[in-house]
Each structure stands twice: as C-alpha cells, then as structure tokens.
Amino acid sequence: MSLDAGSLTAIVGPNGCGKSTLFNLITGALTPDRGTILFKGRDITGLPPHKIARLGIGRKFQVPAVFGELSVRENLALPAMKGRITSIRNDTNNARTTAILDQVLLTDKADWKAEHLSHGEKQWLEIGMLLAQAPELILLDEPTAGMTAAETAATAALIRQINQTGGITVLVIEHDIRFIEQLECPLLVMAKGQILKSGNFQSIRQDEQVQELYFGRTEAPHA
Amino acid sequence: MLEISNLNAGYGEVTVLRNFSCRIETGQVTALMGRNGMGKTTLMKSIMGLIPVKSGTIHLNGIQINGKETYKISRAGIGYVPQGREVFEQFTVAENLRLAALGSSLSNLDRLPQIHDWFPILKERHDQKAGTFSGGQQQVLAIARALMTGPEILLLDEPTEGIQPNIVHEISLQLARIARETGLTILVVEQNVDMVRTMADHILFMENGQLADQCSAEELRSDETLIHRYLSI
Amino acid sequence: MGNNLVTVAIFAALAALPLFAGDYWTGQFTYYLIYGLFALSLSLVWGYGGILCLGQAIFFGTGGYLMAIVTKGMIFPDLTNSYLGLLVAITGPALLALALGWFLFAGRGIGGAYLAIVTLAIAVVLERLMSNWYALGGYNGLLDIPPLDIGLFGYSYELWDALPTYYVILAIVVTLFLALNILTRSSFGLVLTALRNHPDRLAFFGFSVLQIKLVVFAASAALAGLSGALFVTVDGFVSPTLIGFSLSTEVLIWVAIGGKEMLLAAFLGALLTRFSEGWLSELFGDFWTLILGLAFMASVVLLPRGLIATPLQALTRRRRPTPPPS
Amino acid sequence: SGTTIKVGAVQPFSGGLELFGKQAKMGLDLAMAEINAAGGIMGHPVEVLYEDNKTDPKTSVERARKVIQRDGAMAVSGPITSAAKDAMAGTMRRLKTPLFYATNYEGGICDRYLFSFNTVPNQDTAPLIPYLKEIGAGSRYYMFGADYVWPRNMFKAANSMIDTIGGETIAEEYTPFGVKDFSSVIRKIADSGAEILLFALPGADGITFIKQAEEFGLMQKVTVAFLGFAETYLGAFGPGKGEGMYAGLPLIASSEEPGVQEFVSKIRKQEGDDAVVSFYVMTHYNSLMAMKAGMEKAGKVDREALIDGMAGLTFDIPTGKARITEQDHHIAMNMYIGKTADGSLKVEKALGMIEPANQCG
C-alpha cells in the first residue's frame, strides 16, 4: 500500500487482523521479515523507532500512552523537543502549547497530572502530543475508543482539521463506523494481514464480503 | 436490587463521584451513559470495592456492601466485566471459566453447559489460551466468566469498546437474550447508542460524577434531545 | 520557593559547622559530605533516571582506584598531579558506565529487578577480581594514598588538615549539588521523568531511550567516581570493599531512607544516617543493628518517598496542585 | 591518681567476625581490670573504649580516628582482619598513635606505629611441618585456603619448610568466601594422594568444609593441619567430629601449665564458666599488659615515649616470658602444637620460645 502526502485514510478490519501490527512495523517497533517501507522515498525499514520519529512520523497507541507523572502541559512540551536532550531551558508555557491545549479542550486541566485524566481525555491529550511533535505523518490507532458519539464527532472534526489545515498526512485505525463515516475519507479494509478492499465509505459499506467479515449483515445500515 | 445513595468516591485527593444516587431495579437492563471522564468506570469500581468509597452507601438487596472487600462483594452476587476485558491471557478458556467457579462456589461449575450453549465458541476452543483470542472473543469470554460466578446482577463496562461492529451486535443480542431468559439484572456502561437501544430498559445519564437524568428506552427512542444534552459537548 | 530556602539553610549550617565542631567532627563531616555526594549519584540514576543500580559502588571504587593509581604514580611516576587524578577518576567510571550501559540497555535491554540483580552481580565479580589483582594490592588494597593537592602552577598545597579539606570538599559538593539541581529542573529532567514513566512511548517522539539512559548512567558514574576519588584522598587507602556488595547496599539505604526522588533528601539521607549511626549505636549497643533493620523496613513501607523527603516535601509543597474537577 | 589513659579498641562486633571481637574484648577487659586494681599505670587508670568496625576496613579507619581525635586515645587495639589493619595503618601514622594488632597474620608489618602481638607464619605454621613428619603423618601436602592474602603467605612459608624437610606439595588451591558446598573439592583432595591437608579457611566456611569432609570420610584419609585453629571452633562440628586436627598456637587453654590455668580461671570468673578461651583472648590481654610495662619503662604518659618503651621490652605473659622485637615490633613467645581430641584442644608438644622472622627485610 502507499499513502499520498496530505491524504487522510482510514483502516478497518476485524480484531486481530494486523492493523496495530502494521503501525508497529511503520514506526519501527517491529522489524518486518520481508518487504520495505519507504517514507518520502527513503527506506526506513528496520530503523529504530526514535530515528523514524525524527523523520516525521508520529503515532498514537491503541491504549492511550501518556506520561502519567507529568502535567498535561509538560506532556505537550516533551514531544516539542523532538528528541533533543541538550536544551537546558524548561519551556512549558509557550504560545504553541497554549494553542494545542485549546485545540484538544484541555486548557482547564493544563496543570493536572496526566494520570488523573479519564480514558477519553488521555486519548485527546495524546493527539495533542502528536500535534506538538508536528510530524508529517500521523498514525492514529483507535483514537475514539471509549468516547461518546458527540465526542467522537468532535474528534473526527479535529482530525480532519489537522489533515486539511495542518497539511499533515493521517492514517487512522478505527472500529467505530460513524466515526469513519464522519472522516469522509478513503477506506482500506484489512483482513488476515492483507488489504482486502479499498474505496470510499459507501462502497465499502455496501460490499457483501466486507459485510460478512466485518460489519455484520444483520445490522441495518443506519441513516 | 442495587441502591446507591449519596456516593462520593475518587482517586487519592481527587473526588470523581459526587453525591451520586441511583436505583437499579431487579430484572431490568439499565444503561449508564455519559461523556468521557464523567466517572462511569469509577462508579463501577466503587461498587466492586476496587476503589474506596469516601462517603455514601451501596446496598445490594438491602445489605450494605460498600466497605467490604472485593471478593465478598463478588460473592454477594455481583458479576463484573471490566473495561478492557482483562481475561487471563496465560490461561486456557476452560481455566478462565473454572477460576470464576473457584472464586464463587464450585457448584457453579454446573453452569458450564448453559454458558457453552450461549457462547458456543467457548466450547469449541476451551483448550485455547485466552491470550490468542481476538478482542471480540476475549470480550465474550470476559462476559462468560462473570456469568460463571452466578451473579444476580452483572456490571459491564463498555463491552463494545474496540470490537468490530458485527461482534458488537452479536454480543448485544446475546446479552439481551440472557437477560430475558434468566431475569438477570444488568448495568451496562455504553457509548454505543445503537446497542443501548437494542438492549436497555432504562437509561441513566451521568454528568460530572452525578446522576443528571434518567429515562426509559421508549423515551430515549422518541426524544433525541436527551442524547444531545448529555452526550454532546 | 520554600525548597531553595531549606537548601540554603542546610548548606549554610554545613559551612558554619567547623566553627563550633572540633577536628574530629570536621573530619567526620568531610566523610559525610563525600558519602552525600555518592548518594547524589545514586539518586540521579535511580530516583531520576529510574535505573536501580544495586552496584553503585562499582563506580565509587573504580574512581578510588584510579585516583590512587595516578596520585601514587603507579603508571607514570612523574605525573602524580591531583587534578589529573580527579580527571581520570571522573572520566574512567563514566566510560565504564557507558560500556556497561551499552551492554545492559542496548537492543532489548533489561530493567527493573533484573537490572538491579545484574548490577549487584557485576559489583560482586569486580570485588573478587580486585581481590585477586595483586598489582593493585589484592585483597588488602593500596595504602598510603596522598591527600588532595590543590596547588596550582607548580606550587603544591596538600590537604593534610581537617579544616581546609572540609571546605574544599564542601565547595565541590555545593557546586555539584547546584549543577544537579539545574540539570534535573531543565527539560532534561522532564525527559527523565518521562523515561521513568513510560520508556516505550518516548522513542516514538524521537527520543533515543538508549542515549538518555547512557547519559544519565554515565553522569551518575562520573559523580560516584569523583566521590570515590575524594574518599581515598581523605582516607588514604583503597581496597576491594570500596567496589563491592556492602558499600553498594549501604548507599542504597541512605538514599532510600532519605528519598530517592529528591536530591536534597538523598544527600541528607547519607549525612543523617551516618551521623545518627554513630551515637545510636553507642546508645543501643547490639540492639542498634536490629533497630536499623526495623527502621529501614518501616521507612520503606510507611514512607516510600523517603523518611526525609516526605516531611521536606510537606514543608516546601508547591508543585502541581491538582484542582478537583469542577 | 592521675588522668585516665584511654585505649581505643576497634574490633568487629558485627559484620561476620563478631566472635573474634568478643574474644578480644574478654582479654582487654581482664587486662583493664587487673591494671586498675593494681593502681593503674603510674597512677593513671586505664579505660578501653570499644568501637565496632563492622568487619569493614573503611569503618575501621573512621572509628580509629574517632577514638584518637575525639576521645584522645593513647593507643588503639585491633582490628581482626589484616585488610582493616592495613587500612588503618596510614591513619595511625598520620595521627602518630600506636596500633596494637593482636591477631595472627601473614607478616609484613615494619612500622614504628604498628605492634603485632600475635604470631607470623614462621611461628605457627612452619613448626607444624617437621612435627607432622616426625609423628609419621607424612609429608605430601594438599594446600587449601580462602582466597586472600593470609592463606597465600601462610602457604608460602609452609612451602619453604616443606622443601627443607624434603616433602612435596601436590596442589595449592583457593576458594572464595561464602561457598556452601565443598563436595567437589573434597573429592579432589581425597583422590590426590595427599597425606596432609594444610587448611587455611577460617570461620564459618572452615566449619562447613570440615563438616562435609567428615561426611565424605576425608578425615580418615588425610591428616588436617588447620591454620588459625582455636578453641572457638570446638563444638561447631558436632560430637566426635573434627577430631585429630593439628595447629600451631601461642596458647592452649587446656594446658596444664599453672600460668595458663590461672589465666583461664580468671577469664572464666569474669565471663562465666562456659566462656570459650582461645589464644586471641591472651594476645589482646598481652597487648595491654605490654602497654603498661612499656609506659612504666618510659616513665611518662606520651605516645612516642610509649613506643620507645615498648620496643625491645621483655614482659610476662600467661605462658611465660615474651619479648617485643626492637625493630619491627613483633613478639617472641612460647609456642605449642595442639591437636583436637575428645571435643577439646590438647597440647601435643611445647615448642618453647620462637622468635618471629624479621619483617623489615
């Protein structure tokens, strides 16, 4: 598969079909047995995670992974350092951080320890951390798990905004059909470690094979 | 059946639940909805005694259960399916189920055929390690495991999170069937409005650690504004 | 910032100490300061870096031996300059830490209890090796190590007396303490907290976890090496006991009792444990060891943040209040 | 009466060798009591200040400084391990205070401020070898000891003596501390064809070894010469075990000699009837008695004068006369060969006065 710069793509597929594994491969958490991964034309196969991250790939984990002992603000400051540990300044209170806090609706809780946030708030914080990192490609693994419909919609809007105004390429894994619909983007269907189908939401939703495998026949497509 | 009054609970200095009160009626499926971080999981955990209750009471069939140890609460008749499933990955399906009987009472092993009947996959794969199950299958196992303890009331925390749509649907149908057949009382935390519509008799809305509103399934169906009020931003 | 006030008060008290203490106590506190510096090194790597090194004496002892080798002129009889000795005693352990760290952390690496036991095993092996290394004095060690010579430009000023020694060491300790404070409050400190918290996540933000660990491990080793070097110039001897099991565990107790996540507390942990040990052991005789064991246990269980850090933090509390959800 | 003369005693009272610390204390306590009962030293009462060195070199240094600088000790007694002694040496020189070291050691002290009141290899080990040949135990040796300086130097002294008598050393082997299973080594020794095991593994490890040697029947195959053996080991092997082992020592508590009898009964009176008395008690006792004699010879209470007074001093000890060597401050005294039998240590042969070899060579 390949992604165009500035695109927004979603991946769906049954549990355990290898979606998270795909992310692990791209970000260097796992090394592939075969095949290559190119990023902006450069072979990044087998590079360690921090090198890949420095090249401009950011990632949100399926289970939210924030730094519980740090405050929300510090959590945002950290990715902004982009892996350099030489700077002595401790700058957590700048305009950019404030803007991101606003964007992910955590301004009120900027000085909370991240471990005190709820599940959904952590998901948002993690998206915020990706923004702070300012990568060119963002990989999101189930960003709305545990969110209500409205929150999900807000998240979808946020992601589209990131993609459109920020010009960042985004790849999303999600099970929530509404969310995927709201993303209004091309879809890849994965099964047993391979791309089964691709297309827009409607065409995939209607696809017999995908319905059987994933969505389930019995459920009427909602309006 | 389950009566919670003026409950205050939280983590360390943080109070999440503030004077939360509600009643769960016998034989009903009650859904608890609310935005992220409103304290739904916290409520479940305080019912189970996993986090300490600061003040207020929880009664099960008229008997106070708050302040008891978790295992006693479980034995008093509450089954719990935690958020994130938490099956024992190293154990086989059979061991996972046996464990639940060991914890409650060995006679609960008699429930095994019934459970296999509801969830045939658990019979087919009873010697497979739970860790090798897919997310949806693990969810099924977690539910079966909780049922194995022979609960009077079952608490489910977001059973559909991260599960592919067709399995979500299957699970909700199966739960509805079990509730119908056995009269099991169910309290389910759920964000998936479709699922709530399929299953629930009664809906509670939670906001800022308090019970904000409640309604019946019919009211929910007829009145979209409730959903917007409590579940939007 | 109450914290700084407390720090200033403590170091002012230490500076004033020789005015009303005799030679003995001045000498004694010279040791305590060195132990305090050693405790700081462990606090850095354990409390801040999240790496529990049960063999911290490896670096203390290496620093001590290197200092002895240089200042006794065992390799270059003409180059016995104390400054050279200190330089070697700082860089040597740091390099050793880099090599060890590379071995321990690279690739999949190990951490937690495994790392703790491995570092302890390494300390035991080194102690054995030093005991069998006869060119370096074997089991009985090297004797007659000259004191620190702080002379410059060809002049020589050897620190034989208690008072000047005390102040020179105090100056070194204060400087390093301040430097460490700046370091841990900088963004590097932030990275360290993140590392303790969620090391796996850090890499995906572009941080090289290996690099961070190596930096903090080496920095801590350099500090430990320096304290070992200072120790041998004051004590005049170095032996395998300085490199092995018992000193490693001793420093652990100081830091645990003091509070590993707070530099000042770890430093005071060393000072106060050593200081109170003296008179308490006189007071309680054979029961002292029993009491020490029980007290240590109690402090770990009841005050996991440290016997000294807990009240100090209460005193200087200001960090990150958590407002209740509104 | 004048001001109190203080003597520091930096001894192990914890950390593994506390048993020896206690032996030392028994001797020092008795000496202090006797000196004070007799009016002190030139009218000055003596006080011993005990300090626990935790069997650790750096703590020894710290405690030595404490008793000298803070308490003004005239001299320091101790420690037990030679590693701690070496560590203290520099401090003793720096603070110009004599150290009374009263443990048998490997030799090598040659220092104005250090006195040794116990034996060196030529006194306790070398005489064993011709004696064992003489009684027909043989002259083919297996040497086994702990991995540190003392056993190595003991074996070195033994080796030259074995050469002199035309014997043979089959193997020389060392073991780390804290080993709990010796069956492999025991089998090696049993199969080596050695007649005598020269054994220098002190403390608990030594006891463990002998217990396992009994178990495997090694004691029937070889004669054990146990270097550094003392009455403190008796009873640790179990009844009927650890019999027939030889050692060279400066005092055997079961000796018939009236001086020894009297000394042992004085200790027992002080410490209780079941007190174990070994030569460590006597050597530490001797060190204080020598200090009294030396100071009286010098005629003034002064550290340097005390050292001069003690050099070359001849004085009485429970086993007869003893003399401190002029140059290297070691002690010449009567020596004995002892053998374990019937659960106690018996005198096999009185060797008479043996001069320590010159350590300043």
Add this chain to the structure above:
Amino acid sequence: MIEILPPLLDALSYILVLILVALGLMIVFGMMGVINMAHGELFMVGAYVMVVCQSLGLPFLVGVLFSGILVGLLGLLIEAALIRHIYTRTLDTILATWGLSIALKQGIVLIFGPEAQSVISPLSDTVSLGEFSYPLYRLLLMGASIALIGLTFWLFLKTDFGLTARAVIARPDTAATLGINTRSLYRRSFVIGTTLAGIAGALVAPLISVDPQMGLGYLIPGFLSILVGGAGPLAGVLAGGAAVGGTNSLLTVWISPVAAQIAVFIMAILVIRLRPEGLLGGRRGK
C-alpha cells in the same frame, strides 16, 4: 564411567540442594513479584530451630517439622506486618526485606551469639556403589529435595489452589471481582514459600556451619538460578539451578573454586542480559 560419575553426583547434590533452597524464593519472586532478600535468613532460622530441637533431644524429623511450622508462622507474621503493604512495589520489596534480613540476623546474634552451632547428621552411614561410596544422608537429602520440588510443582501447576494463585498473580483486581480472596492467597503463597525455606534450613543444617551469616551463601546463587532459569514458569528454577549449580561444581573440579565462582557470575550476567526471560522463556520482567 566411574571417573565421571562422582563429580556428576556431587554436582547433582549441589544442584538439588540449591533448588531446594531457591524453591521458596522462586514462589515468592516468580509468582508474587516479591524479591525476598530475607529468604536466606528464613533458611537460617529453620536451621536454628533445628539446633534447638536437637538440644532438646527431639528426633531429626520432628525438628524438620518444627522448622517448617515455625518458619511458616514467622512468614505469616512477616506477611501481615510487612509484605502485604508492598505487593505491588517490587523494587521496594528488595529494600524492605533487606531491612528484615538485617533484623533477623541480628536477632539470632542476640539470642544465640555469633558463634557457629552444631547440628548432628541423623545418619552418618555411607552407601557403597562399587568402587566409591557416598554419604547416605546426602542421598536422602537429594530425595527429599526432589519430593518437595515435585510437591510444589504439583501444588502450583495442577491444583485449583495453584490456578487461583496464578490468576491472582496475573491480575489481582480482576481475580478479586471473581470472588477470589486475593489477600488470603497472597498470604498462603508467601507462607508456603517461607515454610519451604524453614524446611530447607533444617535439612541442610547438618552439612554446613550453622551461624548468623549462613543465609547469604545460598541466597546469591539461589537468585542467580531463578533469574537464569526464568521467573515465569516454576520449571525455570530447575533449569537455572542446574546451570548455576552444575557450572559451579564442575568448574570447581576442572579448574578451581575461584574460577568457578567468577564463571558462574559471568554466565549469569550474560544469560540474564541476553535472555531476560530466562533459559526456559516465559514472561519477561518489566
């Protein structure tokens, strides 16, 4: 054949004794995540109970029984007063139990004094196997060790108790929500671990010097065995004990005891580093 048999038997006896001592350590560490630095001292207390029993003229087996019971009770006390507060804090368990080990050791010094005590072997016969003979007690000890190891494995791997124990270890909170009394399970596992330490102390006492320092000599190789073998599955301790004990015994014969010890340490460091999950695999430590 005859040449190689004796050293192998020696190695086997060391391995089995090592595993016997490490078994309790293994339960407590591998299964509960508690690093019990005081395990060696519990072993020591077992030996001292034996000393007292013998001085009272009780038969050896009664002494073994008493050692197990008394040290088990001590374990109960330790669990209630100390360990239960720190189950979730693995690294703190190192520190706390280390304080405990200091206290226990000093307690013994205060009661019995620092000198070595003697425990008499109940059997001093040797059995002859053709050319060479072997002490009977050692053979019995090896048998007892195998029996206790088997019993422990059966208990933790085959019984319902074992299933529950392993569940509690994996997910304590979830196990509690299934009605399992996690507190009592932790306590029982810990007490089983300490009881084993006490029995081991009593059984090994006739072979070694019984003194306040005796615990450390087994603790370190015991730990290395567990880490080398792998903390996850119980069987790891068998592999680890065999690797550590076997290397040590055989190198002692072939080279020297000092070289053997250094080799064992270096082997352990390498194995732990290169295979942190241990020789037998299993869960990996954090």
